[in-house]
Amino acid sequence: MLKVRAQPRGRTRERILELAESAVLEKGFAATSIEELVAAAGISKSGFFYHFQDKGELAEALLQRYLDRDEAVYNDLFDRADNLNEDPLHGFLVGLKLFAEMMDDLPHGHPGCLVASYCYQDQMFNKTVRDLNAAGVLRWRRRFRGHFDRIAARYPPRVEVDLDALADMISALADGGIIISKVAKDKSILPKQIMLYREFIRTIFLGTETQ
Amino acid sequence: MLKVRAQPRGRTRERILELAESAVLEKGFAATSIEELVAAAGISKSGFFYHFQDKGELAEALLQRYLDRDEAVYNDLFDRADNLNEDPLHGFLVGLKLFAEMMDDLPHGHPGCLVASYCYQDQMFNKTVRDLNAAGVLRWRRRFRGHFDRIAARYPPRVEVDLDALADMISALADGGIIISKVAKDKSILPKQIMLYREFIRTIFLGTETQ
DNA sequence: GGCCAAGTGTACTTGTGGTACAGTTTTGCA
DNA sequence: TGCAAAACTGTACCACAAGTACACTTGGCC
Structure with a gap:
């Protein structure tokens, strides 16, 4: 050197x-x-x-960093949206729109989700890393479940849905949307999926007759 | 030996x-x-x-086999559901329910989607394999888009949605649902997501006031 | 009884992870 | 300014797995 x-x-x-x-x-x-x-x-x-110390420690540090950053970014985004609006539903809908716009603004599309990547290489990692991954998913569920509890208190759901499943849906749709975007080489797919989810949330709590 | x-x-x-x-x-x-x-x-x-010939040929054969099987299974499932019912919407809703039940019946949950796995190891594969993967996604889009065209002709959508995006949504939700199920070690998540999607389809074409 | 698919056995090259450790440069701080 | 600790470098190793190459063998079938 x-x-x-x-x-x-x-x-x-x-x-x-x-x-x-x-x-x-x-x-x-x-x-x-x-x-x-x-x-x-x-x-x-x-x-x-x-x-x-070894490659495994890199794997752990990598995931930890990813989860920390992720949480910071989305906490910030949804908190900002919530503070812009008194109403929990409309605040959340703004948050989802900001989320979709953020995904749309990425010049080369979303680079990928480490949680998904690790998921498909599960056996390579130790228990610590797998638990870290699981905790990341549950954190997302808790975050969104909180939103839905506040929203449902004011807007009785017009469709019978399990709020935990509805919370998981955004994780699934984001991870799946990233994959479909990447495979189909069309970066617009992911933001469109977020906006579709937003539409679903809207009809659940506001119904279709109000449109 | x-x-x-x-x-x-x-x-x-x-x-x-x-x-x-x-x-x-x-x-x-x-x-x-x-x-x-x-x-x-x-x-x-x-x-x-x-x-x-080499490991790459294994990759190709593996994906080709996966896509072929996948198509056969889901063509069969949705065709069967469609034939049980004259109405395209209700036939499709039956198909989605069968889909969810099939996922629920897997003893250890869904073993994983090769398309998603390959997606997160993209650089390992040649163009043939990547194109095969992309074609797989587009085939799903076309299949479901066909359903929605027939449904929308009879039931004008009550919510403004892009039918291609709606078709991609099932792929995204399935792939994402598999990931969330695996990471959270809860095999019930995937079938629940399919049923949520079914609920979304129902409200799009039937509205919320009919419930 | 000969052909060919479906193998075996062996030897080789390369890449990668990981270890060990002594030496060197840079930073931060008192 | 000086010094300890942090952040490296360089070199030399080992063990093993992936992957390649190719000549040889076996068994079923027409």
Whole structure:
């Protein structure tokens, strides 16, 4: 190596995580080699093992970072939407619209969901990572279930639905929408699915006769 | 090897494909080794390469088989439901219910969707495989779009929706539902999502006031 | 009794994960 | 300014799995 320059705290680790995330989303975890990561990050193999004990620790850090970021972004988005509006239903509908717009604004479409990626490589990971993944899904359910409880208190549902299932539906639709978008190479599919979900929520709590 | 017994035509190949499919759905394609497959199939490594030129050919055959089976199963299911009922809407609603029940009856939940698995390991595959995957998604869209055209002719939609997006929604929800089911380790999630979708279809074409 | 599908056996190359450890540079702080 | 700790580098290894190549063998069937 020509340049030998230690980075400020945490910088290199972040860079590795960033590179690893996109590689994992494109090829999967098993096919992402440490060697390609260190080459891209411009460090040596030893540098990698300075930051992570082994590849499994990378997997864990990667997912933890993803879940943390995800939660921060969507908490912010739905809180902002809620604060714009007194009514819980209309606040949530604004949130869903912002969500759809955010997905629409991604220049190359959504890069992929680590939870989904890990799900299809389950056996590669230890219990800690699998539990982390499960907790991520349940967190989404709880977040949206909270919205629906507040909404249902004011707007009795016009359709008989299980509110937990309705909360899971947004996770399923987002993960599925990402996949269909990626496979069909049409980035507009995901935001459209979010907007369809929004339409469903609207008819559940407001009915169809009000249109 | 102690036993040297050639199998009747196609038998061994099928066995490899069967073993490969479940292994790929559990660990991903890259992490599925040829060695473990041949060990499980009770043949030698050379035997594998007699049936498949390389690992890529296995990937292709695997996906092709999956898509063919998938199409046969769902064509049969929705055709049967349609023939039970004169009305296109009610026939389709019966089909969705059968679909949900089928998912509910799987003893260990849905084993996973190869399309989704391949999607998150995209860079591992050649163009043929990727095109095959995309064609699979478009086939689902066309199938359901056909249903909606027939339904909408008789029941003007009560909610403004894009029928192509509505057709994609079932693919997204199925793929997403599989993921959420697997990650949360709750096999009931997927059938519930299908039934929620069914409820959405019902309100779109019948409205909420008829309930 | 010969053909051919369906294999076996063996040897090889390459890539990857992981270990070990001594040395070097940079940063942050007092 | 000086020093300890952090953040690396370089080199040299090991074990093993993936994948390749190819000559050889077996058994069923017409």
